[in-house]
Amino acid sequence: MKTLETERLLLRPFTKEDEQIHRVVFSDPEVCHYYCGNTRSLEEVREWLIHRSWQAKNDDLGFLAVVRKQDSALLGLIALQYYVDWYIVWEDDPKARYNRIEVELSYALGRRYWGSGYITEAGKAVVHYAFHHLKLPRIAYGVDPANTRSINVMKRLGFRLGKNLHPEWPGVTGVLVNDITIGV
Numbered sequence: 001m002k003t004l005e006t007e008r009l010l011l012r013p014f015t016k017e018d019e020q021i022h023r024v025v026f027s028d029p030e031v032c033h034y035y036c037g038n039t040r041s042l043e044e045v046r047e048w049l050i051h052r053s054w055q056a057k058n059d060d061l062g063f064l065a066v067v068r069k070q071d072s073a074l075l076g077l078i079a080l081q082y083y084v085d086w087y088i089v090w091e092d093d094p095k096a097r098y099n100r101i102e103v104e105l106s107y108a109l110g111r112r113y114w115g116s117g118y119i120t121e122a123g124k125a126v127v128h129y130a131f132h133h134l135k136l137p138r139i140a141y142g143v144d145p146a147n148t149r150s151i152n153v154m155k156r157l158g159f160r161l162g163k164n165l166h167p168e169w170p171g172v173t174g175v176l177v178n179d180i181t182i183g184v
């Protein structure tokens with residue numbers, strides 16, 4: 001993963017030393033609820049950081065720490081990750097289920113950092129990296145319909161929203177298509 005820079009933020013690969021991400025994100029039930037379900041222990045987060053820092057050196061996708069340039073505060077995380085879309089039936093392509101590899105944009109901020117536009121700012125830089133550097137065809141994923149803050153972020157980033165038609169996972173889907181690959 002490359003380090004990316006925006007007006008207020010540095011988006012850089014995680015290192016094993018970034019244990020504050022436990023306090024900021026993974027120990028807060030409200031932040032974890034939509035992001036990863038349950039909170040995680042410091043031990044689990046230390047292990048997570050080993051994997052994340054390895055991935056950051058060796059993979060084009062992965063997790064970036066969201067750091068505020070002004071005071072070097074670790075605000076949260078943002079990631080591009082592969083997944084298999086087994087839990088999504090796409091409204092515009094309902095037959096394409098269970099066997100497609102997609103890339104999602106995921107993110108979480110410490111609660112005290114909500115409401116300042118940080119993830120929209122970080123998201124724009126990561127989407128630009130995904131489309132212009134990696135040339136990904138699209139970023140697409142499903143979210144819980146009650147996660148309005150995340151849905152608002154997706155809207156601000158230009159995602160086309162639709163329905164997840166999967167009977168067991170009804171929700172909202174978001175698709176952002178790389179215009180520069182259309183017609184290639």
Ligand SMILES: CC(C)(COP(=O)(O)OP(=O)(O)OC[C@H]1O[C@@H](n2cnc3c(N)ncnc32)[C@H](O)[C@@H]1OP(=O)(O)O)[C@@H](O)C(=O)NCCC(=O)NCCS
Pocket residue numbers: 030031032034035106107108109110113114115116117118119120121143144147149150152153
């Ligand atoms: C999803 C999440 C990152 C969104 O955080 P957020 O702070 O609402 O999103 P942004 O960083 O884009 O900030 C937007 C807010 O900042 C405000 N804002 C203030 N200054 C701003 C600026 N300079 N630029 C843009 N927005 C600004 C916007 O008006 C908006 O406020 P509002 O929601 O009251 O209308 C956060 O709620 C979170 O971590 N949730 C838990 C994890 C999660 O759900 N992850 C996604 C799983 S799909």
